[in-house]
Amino acid sequence: MRVIVIGGGVIGASVAYRLTRARVEVMLLEAGRVAGGTSAATFAWLNSNDKTPLEYHQLNADGMAEYSRLRQELEPAPWLHTDGNIEWAGDASGEAALRGKLARLRGWGYPAESLPIAALRDLEPELVAPESVTEFVFYPSEGYVDVPVMVGVLLKAAADAGAQIVARCRVTEMIWDRGRVRGVATANGIASMRILSRAAPARGPMRSRRWPASASLSPQPSDCLRSPIPRRWRFGASCTRPP
Numbered sequence: 001m002r003v004i005v006i007g008g009g010v011i012g013a014s015v016a017y018r019l020t021r022a023r024v025e026v027m028l029l030e031a032g033r034v035a036g037g038t039s040a041a042t043f044a045w046l047n048s049n050d051k052t053p054l055e056y057h058q059l060n061a062d063g064m065a066e067y068s069r070l071r072q073e074l075e076p077a078p079w080l081h082t083d084g085n086i087e088w089a090g091d092a093s094g095e096a097a098l099r100g101k102l103a104r105l106r107g108w109g110y111p112a113e114s115l116p117i118a119a120l121r122d123l124e125p126e127l128v129a130p131e132s133v134t135e136f137v138f139y140p141s142e143g144y145v146d147v148p149v150m151v152g153v154l155l156k157a158a159a160d161a162g163a164q165i166v167a168r169c170r171v172t173e174m175i176w177d178r179g180r181v182r183g184v185a186t187a188n189g190i191a192s193m194r195i196l197s198r199a200a201p202a203r204g205p206m207r208s209r210r211w212p213a214s215a216s217l218s219p220q221p222s223d224c225l226r227s228p229i230p231r232r233w234r235f236g237a238s239c240t241r242p243p
């Protein structure tokens with residue numbers, strides 16, 4: 001099977017990575033530079049300490065656990081920072097609300113602990129709490145993701161497994177054939193998802209230019225991202241454009 005992934009943000013990079021792991025032949029087309037869209041602007045905070053109801057909380061907690069699993073898959077993982085998160089309340093009503101939240105999170109099995117303010121020195125030596133604060137809550141499993149670095153790592157792994165990554169290549173049109181999308185038109189040419197030749201097996205080792213070794217953690221590696229659409233991905237004669 002051939003799949004064209006449109007967009008090289010964190011979603012496109014994750015999809016390309018997972019598909020190549022499943023031995024799908026993938027080409028990712030990015031209009032600008034990879035990880036140059038929303039994924040470059042996000043704070044990417046990993047947290048679920050203030051999400052209700054339980055189902056929404058659990059969805060976020062499961063997502064956090066997935067990042068930890070991905071770290072094991074892609075070690076080393078300099079893109080993942082799970083240093084924890086600190087929260088304290090500024091007044092009595094805030095403290096009561098925080099205690100209530102702590103009880104709820106513990107009931108849901110989410111890592112959260114109440115610590116005396118003296119423990120702040122060990123966790124964040126530079127952080128000074130107001131004198132009125134006597135305790136704080138620590139969420140040890142929270143953190144943040146350096147998304148452009150993660151996108152670079154995912155795309156390198158995808159490219160090493162055979163994916164074609166083409167940047168500065170905007171998709172302008174879907175190509176339809178008998179009611180199905182068969183490919184896409186881009187400023188650089190037309191790419192097809194059709195298997196044009198039986199000689200190119202969907203399974204087995206895939207031919208690909210390897211990602212440059214020097215590009216290891218860069219989200220914007222050089223040459224292979226600027227390459228034109230490879231010949232074997234080009235549009236087959238039997239596809240038709242929509243009217």
Ligand SMILES: Cc1cc2nc3c(=O)[nH]c(=O)nc-3n(C[C@H](O)[C@H](O)[C@H](O)COP(=O)(O)OP(=O)(O)OC[C@H]3O[C@@H](n4cnc5c(N)ncnc54)[C@H](O)[C@@H]3O)c2cc1C
Binds near residue numbers: 006029035038044171
């Ligand atoms: C200020 C801010 C804070 C955020 N904070 C958090 C947070 O704390 N935690 C969290 O989980 N999420 C957060 N988010 C949300 C998160 O950043 C996004 O959900 C995520 O980055 C979206 O990724 P994406 O791959 O879908 O989009 P993008 O990163 O935007 O990628 C889409 C890509 O598609 C490309 N593209 C578009 N059109 C075409 C085309 N026609 N042809 C080819 N390529 C095309 C674009 O160039 C772009 O690179 C935040 C977002 C913002 C803006």
